[in-house]
Amino acid sequence: SQQGEEDPQALSIQEGENATMNCSYKTSINNLQWYRQNSGRGLVHLILIRSNEREKHSGRLRVTLDTSKKSSSLLITASRAADTASYFCATDGYGNKLVFGAGTILRVKS
């Protein structure tokens, strides 16, 4: 299976702190994407990083990719209560389907 697996499973931080979530996968990939899901809602695309990229930024988000370790990290800086959500990584090594990990539940306390 090429599933992405996130850790930690759950993360609780204070508003203003940084949150780091990690994702590991098993097979070669073409790209890796991060999505956010608010409780019981749809998936919101956050950022896509290609296999030939090592780091990407978007606003308060920073994503890194290490293909030698088959891992990625998502950093959210200066977290806000509104960042409370589940965060998933998804890979698409084969075909055009996405394979999602189990997700990290982030809780930002105000």
Add this chain to the structure above:
Amino acid sequence: EPEVTQTPSHQVTQMGQEVILRCVPISNHLYFYWYRQILGQKVEFLVSFYNNEISEKSEIFDDQFSVERPDGSNFTLKIRSTKLEDSAMYFCASSEEGTWGETQYFGPGTRLLVL
């Protein structure tokens, strides 16, 4: 900003009944997908669709499932005879192309409850 829309947002049905879940992908997108998420579990790929035919499907997508693009805007998932274990959130997604590196944009989902 263009969005993927899905209807209904919630559907309750009796076991054995047929349900049709509807999606309107982003208008210039060519690839369409269905995923599902059983409560508390991972999001799972069901099927991808391009040029009026299935391009890939998972082992979950058995004979009770079918997809259709009945007109230029809608994309539907039909479950012929629902089972209790079909209870899940079903997400539609679309992308401009089906090649690697293309972002898939997801709809808000339809929560299906089979009683």
